[in-house]
Amino acid sequence: MKGSDQSKRSHASTSAAQVSVRNQAGPVPPRTNSSEIAAGIRLYLHLYQETIENELHASLSSRPVSCPRRIALLTMAGARLSLAFLCLVVVVVASALAGGAGARKTVGEYVLRKGDFSVKITNWGATMMSVVLPDSKGNLADVVLGLDTIAEYVNDTNYFGPVTGRVGQRIARGRFVLDGKVYHTYINDGRNAIHGGHRGFSKVIWTVKEYVGGGDSPYITLYYRSFDGEQGFPGDLDAYVTYQLSSPYVLALRMNATALNKATPVNFLQHTYWNLGGQGRGDVLGHTLQLSASRYTPLDEELLPSSGVVAPVAGTPYDFRHPTPIGARIRQVMGGRIAGYDINYVIDGEGMRKVAAARDGASGRALELWANQPAMQLYTGNWLNNTKGKGGKVYQQYGGFCLETQGYVDAVNHPEFPSMTVRPGQVYKHDMAFKFSF
Template sequence: MMAGARLSLALLCLVAAALTGGAGATRKMVGVYVLRKGDFSVKITNWGATIMSVVLPDSKGNLADVVLGKDTIAEYVNDTSYFGPVNGRVAQRIARGRFVLDGKVYHTYINDGKNAIHGGHRGFSKVIWTVKEYVGGGDSPYITLYYHSFDGEQGFPGDLDAYVTYQLSSPYVLAVRMNATALNKATPVNFLQHTYWNLGGQGSGDVLGHTLQLSASRYTPLDEELLPSSGVVAPVAGTPYDFRAPTPIGARIRQVMGGRIAGYDINYVIDGDAHGMRKVAAARDGASGRALELWANQPAMQLYTGNWLNNTKGKDGKVYGQYGGVCLETQGYVDAVNHPEFPSMTVRPGQVYKHDMVFKFSF
């Protein structure tokens, strides 16, 4: 608890220093930016390049926010649930926070038991991104954010320039484009967008009744530490992980363990060309009629069902219980830096990492 309190205080001081131009701080303003196209709107903050809200109609025309989150920036600074940010430099887990690249051993910040997760305690979700471009309305409202990750940050090698663009288009489409360039050293890169979705509206209850379909006939079994220690890629057929046909999220959720708790927290291997845009997932809430299709160009996707939410304070006085949202996190393979049998996530100087996602909503 004391370590967590010290971290929260340090992060609040970092924001305060940035806002006031404190000693040694580059003056960066933390703000909230709205993208709006008719009755479809998305709210973004440059703290962690975070999606704060997505508002759209249901089948009866009623508007609701379908993203879990917080009311204030200060609450996002203290957030440990990763509500809506971009995670990096390497999202998901790195076993023992250690990897070898080009014969050199690197040690990253350990912040999940014995392992590293989501880039360390000050990953990309806990920094201020620079707003490079912002157009709030019109035919294709968008915002582009930039972050320079320095050599040695959280233990990762080399300087890295990172960008993320959020853009709206018709009808009810949110595109997310993430890219990064390694400037002077080879480095692993694996970005992840960590939004929790509840198509019935944030705080409306659990998502166990949502139907889910995944374009994934294989998955990587994870151990109790949520690491692919076996290095095995296994078929989903005959397991509770099979979502090839539309299936309620809650149908078999008690049969699986996301680490030490019941629920999904598992990495799927997406069928098709590992580098091409293809349909990854489709989810639907029967009560509201809202549906979501996710398209992406990454080889894998982590399915997380909010297993650790436990009367968690959310937005607008709402409280999120267990399974209050579902995360569909396109990514590289978990802990690929320690598994040569998995597709590499190494980006070499001059190379560009590209991660594109498209969320298509309907009702």
């Protein structure tokens, strides 16, 4: 019985060993179809077209341009775009004919299934598209907010479910100093950078290295090589993300990265919006939330820790040390310029430990989050407003909440915060485990 006391006890007693992520497995089975080929062509073309448009805009706006020169620039841009399209068709079709041996970089959707528990992943942005599991009565529902198609994720500005990087969260003025050198990253959030820039890790195609959709421990491993100078960050970086299901009702996530030739800041985060009552089924203000956090970093109206202060949560609306409805004090806090939580918590303890617990009373679904990072951003979907979601659902403000384990926000500009610098040969390790019960 899904809702039995015995079942609940077994869910809660899951050990750390049961949530570990497999490191080695078989190669990706060859599977390429026409829809994957078409999706790959469309996405690559979309990215290349935007690059050309940006270059063209810069050329036309930087100085007065004569009419003949303007026509020449437009003609050149059109020719480059046409050539790019033809090259992409050849490359993607050739990859398909080759049988997809070893790894794939076409865009697709990959389902991990274990009984009545399933998770859908796309290698566009290493994004978690859905998590389906039962409630206390055995009724299945998808408990994450998202979109219907990969094409919609390409243009998504809400960060529905991706892995963000190279540095998730904000960097003040898109600037930092590392080993005496000043670096400028792509600014895409007012005066600041957020989630790795305009083309961060949530906006790239990851290579599928390994995929096993069923069995005892279904999993998928994704890989991305970030190049030196990408979005302004130094050095080449090898990044791996593995999603894996284990028993009972545990979704484990491992994010690793190795700096290859230069020191670089690294801060990956997983940006899923949760609604344990089911996506699109109202707000989450009635969900109870408990956080293993006795301190937080106050943020200014740009959501930056400009003071560098780490303050106690006691006596503030940020205190979730005991189970408290998310909506109990939400109108007392400002997530930037709007009411709601968008705040960085300092997690008590070290290593892999329980970070948060949430529960929806109506469905009986509960979630525990375990992680090994020093901090976590709580975001309550403050900016959702008639946002089109999956299956015809429309998301409103507070329609979901995010639990984003991470390093401290803007740590690259605050030496008093734990460093997020990874040096050549070092490995960044970020582990998370979502344990569900009902």
